[in-house]
Every structure is written in structure tokens, then in C-alpha cells.
Amino acid sequence: MSTCPASGYWRRVVARNTTSPYGKGQGDSGRAPMTSISILDYAMFLTETRESPRHVAGLSLFDPPADGGEDFILRMVEDMRAVPACPPFNWKLGSRLGALPVWTETEPDMKHHVRHLALPRPGGYAELMKLVSDLHGELLDRSRPVWEFYIIEGLPGGQFAFYLKVHHAYADGATMSRWLDVSLSTDPKSDKFRPMWSLAGPAGRRRRQQSLTQVLEEFGKTAGRQLVSVAELYTMILKHSLKALRLGDSKVPIPFTAPRTLLNQRLTAPRSVATATIDLERLRRAGKAAGGTINDVVLTLCDAALTRYLSEHGELPPKPLVAEMPVDLRAEDHEDGGNVISILLVEMARGNMNVDERFNAIRDSSHTVIKEFSGLSNDAVMTYTLVVQVLAQLGDSLGLAERLPPLGNLVISNVPGPPQALFMRGARMTGIFPLSTVAPGTVMNITVFSYAGTMLFGLVAGRDAIPDLQQLTDYIPESLVEFEQSLGLSDQENAEKSSAARIKKTTKKKRNGKKSAPGATKGRNKKTGTP
Known part of the structure; x- marks a missing residue:
């Protein structure tokens, strides 16, 4: 099983959530490591149907780098597929008799999870939105880790897009926002390259190895909280x-x-x-x-x-x-x-x-x-x-x-x-x-x-x-x-x-030799803080 990069973020999460990287997992019993799943996260699976998938996604647009070269996209696809997946991106849902399911670690097929698509020529944002609409309506495969990442080229001016789709049991919007912030760089000259699946950290908490006293103490605290909650x-x-x-x-x-x-x-x-x-x-x-x-x-x-x-x-x-x-x-x-x-x-x-x-x-x-x-x-x-x-x-x-x-x-x-x-x-x-x-x-x-x-x-x-x-x-x-x-x-x-705040159809005329990106507005953008 591949090893995740030992980033500072990953070390902090593991240290807080378990006494060892895997708890009582592969190193102790030879079995794949397992991680408990919360009731709220599992509810995302229980409420999922073919008509109502429970995944969240982000569509990112990028301008090409000035010195990227003609093979920039191909090199990026190969590099992304070579990066090992860390929790939760190497987790799939496993079953337990008489108990909530657990996350079990597996070795993802990165060619399945990281996909390269090109829009048909001449390409355009209407075609991009049609493609993303179709992708967003498809269920994720539960027999694998529940995420897919698409690198899409063929947009005007050499632009390309990322479409990342992850199951809601892995993350909510706030979690994905944090992953995004950590994976990219604020420096346009930086060669930083950290796909989300290489550094995300656990979507749930690993079960600690606890003594009987600790178990009873935790049960008491939980019961107290539940009484207050009721x-x-x-x-x-x-x-x-x-x-x-x-x-x-x-x-x-x-x-x-x-x-x-x-x-x-x-x-x-x-x-x-x-x-x-x-x-x-x-x-x-x-x-x-x-x-x-x-x-x-x-x-x-x-x-x-x-x-x-x-x-x-x-x-x-x-x-x-x-x-x-x-x-x-x-x-x-x-x-x-x-x-x-x-x-x-x-x-x-x-x-x-x-x-x-x-x-x-x-x-x-x-x-x-x-x-x-x-x-x-x-x-x-x-x-x-x-x-x-x-x-x-x-x-x-x-x-x-x-x-x-x-x-x-x-x-x-x-x-x-x-x-x-x-x-x-x-x-x-x-x-x-x-x-x-x-x-x-x-x-x-x-x-x-x-x-x-x-x-x-x-x-x-x-x-x-x-x-x-x-x-x-x-x-x-x-x-x-x-x-x-x-x-x-x-x-x-x-x-x-x-x-101008709408997606420009490919049939419309180009402005200054380029088509506007989805939802783009005219005029300058003032860089201010978040709400």
C-alpha cells in the first residue's frame, strides 16, 4: 500500500486522532486499516439514490502559464496520477456485522480517479457546462474510494478546467475550501504541486486504543451531552x-x-x-x-x-x-x-x-x-x-x-x-x-x-x-x-x-479575441477579504 507524504498537516491530524498512524490496523493484524464513520457522514450514504446523488464538487478554471509548453496538460496528468492518495481519498466503505460501517483503506486505481478529457473543437464554455452537468448527475462507484477528478482542456485561449467530485461523506464545503487553500500557492512563480488527495487528512476520527477507565469516562461524557441535547x-x-x-x-x-x-x-x-x-x-x-x-x-x-x-x-x-x-x-x-x-x-x-x-x-x-x-x-x-x-x-x-x-x-x-x-x-x-x-x-x-x-x-x-x-x-x-x-x-x-455576469455561448462574438469565462463580469475585481 502506498505511503502518504508526511506533511506537517498530516502529522498534526494523525497525532491528534490516534496513538499510531493506523491504530490497531495493518501493522497489528495484517488487515487493512479501518476508521470509524460518524452517523452524520453515514447518513449521506443512507439518503443517496440514483436520482439524488450525495456528492459535492468544484469547477475550477485556470489560465495557462506563460512558459508551460504544449505538453503542460499531459505532464500535469501524469504527475497527478503518480501522487499517492491519502485519507480520506484512499478510503472506501466497508461493512461490519451488527454495527455501523467503517472506512477501510485501499490502493486506488489513479487512472480511474484522475481522468483527462478534452472538449470537442472548437470548444467553449457552453460545452464545458454541458459536460459538467452530465458528470454531476452520475453516482460515484461505492466499490472504490468515492471521488473523481477531471482535467478538462479545449477551452478558448488555452484555458483548462478542473472538476473535482467527492462524496459528501468525505467532506462538506468548508472542508473542501480548506483543502483548496492548502493545495495551491499564492506565488505565481512557485512550482508547488500538492493535489488535494495527497494532503487532505482524515474525514473522520480514528478510534483510539483506550483503557477501560477511558472508555467508561468517555461514555459518561457522551451520555451527559445526550441528556442535555434531548x-x-x-x-x-x-x-x-x-x-x-x-x-x-x-x-x-x-x-x-x-x-x-x-x-x-x-x-x-x-x-x-x-x-x-x-x-x-x-x-x-x-x-x-x-x-x-x-x-x-x-x-x-x-x-x-x-x-x-x-x-x-x-x-x-x-x-x-x-x-x-x-x-x-x-x-x-x-x-x-x-x-x-x-x-x-x-x-x-x-x-x-x-x-x-x-x-x-x-x-x-x-x-x-x-x-x-x-x-x-x-x-x-x-x-x-x-x-x-x-x-x-x-x-x-x-x-x-x-x-x-x-x-x-x-x-x-x-x-x-x-x-x-x-x-x-x-x-x-x-x-x-x-x-x-x-x-x-x-x-x-x-x-x-x-x-x-x-x-x-x-x-x-x-x-x-x-x-x-x-x-x-x-x-x-x-x-x-x-x-x-x-x-x-x-x-x-x-x-x-x-x-456580463453569465456564461457566454460559443456562438457569441469574442471580446478582445477571447471568450469570457463562466459567469465572468466586466470591469476590474477589487481584491478584498472574505465575508
């Missing part, structure tokens, strides 16, 4: 019950009371993806002028775009939409992967509100929900998330999703990324678009990612349910222009940026 969940259920009886004033939406719209159709396997890019400073400036945050502005723009789209299709509900909003529960120094998240329900705005009223309603709703849940323990919040998501999946699997009120209408997630430009062997990453999974009972996910002074929107939807996803995506930057005008912030530069 009490907190009981309080939350009581608040929901009082609200349902109109005897309470909680602003936290009751699960499974969202309005039914075309966003809650039965999901089929084919996927569509679409992207948009907005200057981060515009979002920050609008949020400050309106008395809120960048995340408040993002939620408002998404709600405004969805309201417009639903209205045009005669599907605007009388009640506000409900967004499922993932929240990272890790401490700042927490480095493990896997999933340490909660999914909170946030009531959006009513369809007849103007953009200012929409912003105020969503800001108040999201801040109230976060404040109410911040008083609960992580165990309680994660248990709440697991229960409602499993119930939503159960209704979906039993064919009841179209008869019962949905848990929410879609997922909207905001993942902070690196504030500075990143490079891979001199090739500048011009953008990375997050592409996530679709929640049970819904047909769409919107994830945003901040990078080098821009906010990158990645939309994923069931193709049969939302065949015109790019049209809906175009409404997001257009909604920002409307919001800026209401705040007195509109100017010609912003209008030009918004008008």
Missing part, C-alpha cells in the same frame, strides 16, 4: 408546537410547512449547472448601506431571482419561500474533514415585497434563526438536522414528497474562500464554482463561494424540473442592480458588470 430538542419542539397553535412568537420556521412550488417536484437523475460571478465589493457595499451583511445580500438576491422566475411561470406562492441554510459548527482551529454542520430553516420574503422590504425581512429572519440556534449545543443542532433531513428523505423515498408539505424549497449555502488569487504551477485560477447536492424534496441547490475579490455562484438543479436554469441564474446579478438603484449606489460600471 432537553434542548424538547424545548425546540415545544416552541414549534406553540407556533403551530399560534400561541408563540418564534420566527424559526416549523419543519415541513414550506409552500409547495415547482422547486419541489419529483427529482430525476439528469442535472443542469449554471454559474454567475459578482464583484465582492459590490455585495459588501450594498450590505453596509442597507444595514446588513454580505450573506443577507446573497439571500436577498437569490430570493428575488427565484420570485421573479416563479412569477413568470405562474408558480408564485402566497407564503414566503423557505431556504435550507447550512451552517458550519466547527471551532476555528478544527481541521478534521467530514461533516460538522447544521441545516437551519430560514423564511425568505413574500413575493409582493419590493427589494428593500425583501432585504429587511430576510435579514431579520436569518439573524433570528441563527441567534435562536446559537444557544443550543452542537450535539442538539446536529441531531435536529439529522432527524428532519432523514424524515424528508423518507418521504421522498416513499413517494410522499409530492403529497406532504416540503421541509424547504431549496438549499442556499455560503462558503468563505481564499481572499487572494491562487496558482498551480504558474497557472492562475481565475475562478472556482461550487456545485453541491440537491436536498430531499427539492430540485435545486445554490452555493456561493468567495474568491479573490469575487463571489462565485454555482447553481445545480434537476434538468427536467428546471430546464432553463441559466435564465434563473441571470436574474441574480440583475437583482443586485435593482437593489443598488434602490440604495442609490448604481453606476455605469456596476451595470456593465451585471450585464
Whole structure:
């Protein structure tokens, strides 16, 4: 079995999670090392179906290095396949009789996991998005480590793309963001080359070798936490019950009371993806002028775009939409992967509100929900998330999703990324678009990612349910222009940026001899920090 590079990051993770690199594994019994899987991570497998895969992905675009040479891509493919895979990228799901499955280590076939594709000539971004849409709708092979990496060439101006797809049981968006930051360099002259699978570190915790005293002590702590968690969940259920009886004033939406719209159709396997890019400073400036945050502005723009789209299709509900909003529960120094998240329900705005009223309603709703849940323990919040998501999946699997009120209408997630430009062997990453999974009972996910002074929107939807996803995506930057005008912030530069914030079709004319990248905006990008 290949050896992982002993990076400083890897040494820190192993030292914290186990008394030896493998615990009681290959060195002790001759068997492949095994690692426990958390209930939340395993739930990603339990809720997975052919129509609803549970993987997350990122689409990265790169400008070619000036001195890369004609064989730059081929050399990169060969070098990537030669790099051994470390946990979790050499883990596959193994079974245990009468217990939760475990991660077992294996030797990945790197030619299967690292793939080289070329778009048909003349190539273009519409072809790239069609290819990625098809790839994103395919299940990962559970008989192997559950990840795939694609190097895609054939784009205008020598650009190339990376498409990394990993199972959600390996990582959430925050984990993938950290991997990205570590794997690339801020120095355009650096020859740094560390693929994510060479340094990621465990997605779960290895089981320690413990004495009986330690086992009993840990059991006591766990039981205590669970008692607190049960009490907190009981309080939350009581608040929901009082609200349902109109005897309470909680602003936290009751699960499974969202309005039914075309966003809650039965999901089929084919996927569509679409992207948009907005200057981060515009979002920050609008949020400050309106008395809120960048995340408040993002939620408002998404709600405004969805309201417009639903209205045009005669599907605007009388009640506000409900967004499922993932929240990272890790401490700042927490480095493990896997999933340490909660999914909170946030009531959006009513369809007849103007953009200012929409912003105020969503800001108040999201801040109230976060404040109410911040008083609960992580165990309680994660248990709440697991229960409602499993119930939503159960209704979906039993064919009841179209008869019962949905848990929410879609997922909207905001993942902070690196504030500075990143490079891979001199090739500048011009953008990375997050592409996530679709929640049970819904047909769409919107994830945003901040990078080098821009906010990158990645939309994923069931193709049969939302065949015109790019049209809906175009409404997001257009909604920002409307919001800026209401705040007195509109100017010609912003209008030009918004008008160009969509994927350019290959049939359109080239600007300055080059085609624009997915979601690219005109004008300069101010390099500012993440939200």
C-alpha cells in the first residue's frame, strides 16, 4: 500500500486522532486499516439514490502559464496520477456485522480517479457546462474510494478546467475550501504541486486504543451531552408546537410547512449547472448601506431571482419561500474533514415585497434563526438536522414528497474562500464554482463561494424540473442592480458588470479575441477579504 507524504498537516491530524498512524490496523493484524464513520457522514450514504446523488464538487478554471509548453496538460496528468492518495481519498466503505460501517483503506486505481478529457473543437464554455452537468448527475462507484477528478482542456485561449467530485461523506464545503487553500500557492512563480488527495487528512476520527477507565469516562461524557441535547430538542419542539397553535412568537420556521412550488417536484437523475460571478465589493457595499451583511445580500438576491422566475411561470406562492441554510459548527482551529454542520430553516420574503422590504425581512429572519440556534449545543443542532433531513428523505423515498408539505424549497449555502488569487504551477485560477447536492424534496441547490475579490455562484438543479436554469441564474446579478438603484449606489460600471455576469455561448462574438469565462463580469475585481 502506498505511503502518504508526511506533511506537517498530516502529522498534526494523525497525532491528534490516534496513538499510531493506523491504530490497531495493518501493522497489528495484517488487515487493512479501518476508521470509524460518524452517523452524520453515514447518513449521506443512507439518503443517496440514483436520482439524488450525495456528492459535492468544484469547477475550477485556470489560465495557462506563460512558459508551460504544449505538453503542460499531459505532464500535469501524469504527475497527478503518480501522487499517492491519502485519507480520506484512499478510503472506501466497508461493512461490519451488527454495527455501523467503517472506512477501510485501499490502493486506488489513479487512472480511474484522475481522468483527462478534452472538449470537442472548437470548444467553449457552453460545452464545458454541458459536460459538467452530465458528470454531476452520475453516482460515484461505492466499490472504490468515492471521488473523481477531471482535467478538462479545449477551452478558448488555452484555458483548462478542473472538476473535482467527492462524496459528501468525505467532506462538506468548508472542508473542501480548506483543502483548496492548502493545495495551491499564492506565488505565481512557485512550482508547488500538492493535489488535494495527497494532503487532505482524515474525514473522520480514528478510534483510539483506550483503557477501560477511558472508555467508561468517555461514555459518561457522551451520555451527559445526550441528556442535555434531548432537553434542548424538547424545548425546540415545544416552541414549534406553540407556533403551530399560534400561541408563540418564534420566527424559526416549523419543519415541513414550506409552500409547495415547482422547486419541489419529483427529482430525476439528469442535472443542469449554471454559474454567475459578482464583484465582492459590490455585495459588501450594498450590505453596509442597507444595514446588513454580505450573506443577507446573497439571500436577498437569490430570493428575488427565484420570485421573479416563479412569477413568470405562474408558480408564485402566497407564503414566503423557505431556504435550507447550512451552517458550519466547527471551532476555528478544527481541521478534521467530514461533516460538522447544521441545516437551519430560514423564511425568505413574500413575493409582493419590493427589494428593500425583501432585504429587511430576510435579514431579520436569518439573524433570528441563527441567534435562536446559537444557544443550543452542537450535539442538539446536529441531531435536529439529522432527524428532519432523514424524515424528508423518507418521504421522498416513499413517494410522499409530492403529497406532504416540503421541509424547504431549496438549499442556499455560503462558503468563505481564499481572499487572494491562487496558482498551480504558474497557472492562475481565475475562478472556482461550487456545485453541491440537491436536498430531499427539492430540485435545486445554490452555493456561493468567495474568491479573490469575487463571489462565485454555482447553481445545480434537476434538468427536467428546471430546464432553463441559466435564465434563473441571470436574474441574480440583475437583482443586485435593482437593489443598488434602490440604495442609490448604481453606476455605469456596476451595470456593465451585471450585464456580463453569465456564461457566454460559443456562438457569441469574442471580446478582445477571447471568450469570457463562466459567469465572468466586466470591469476590474477589487481584491478584498472574505465575508
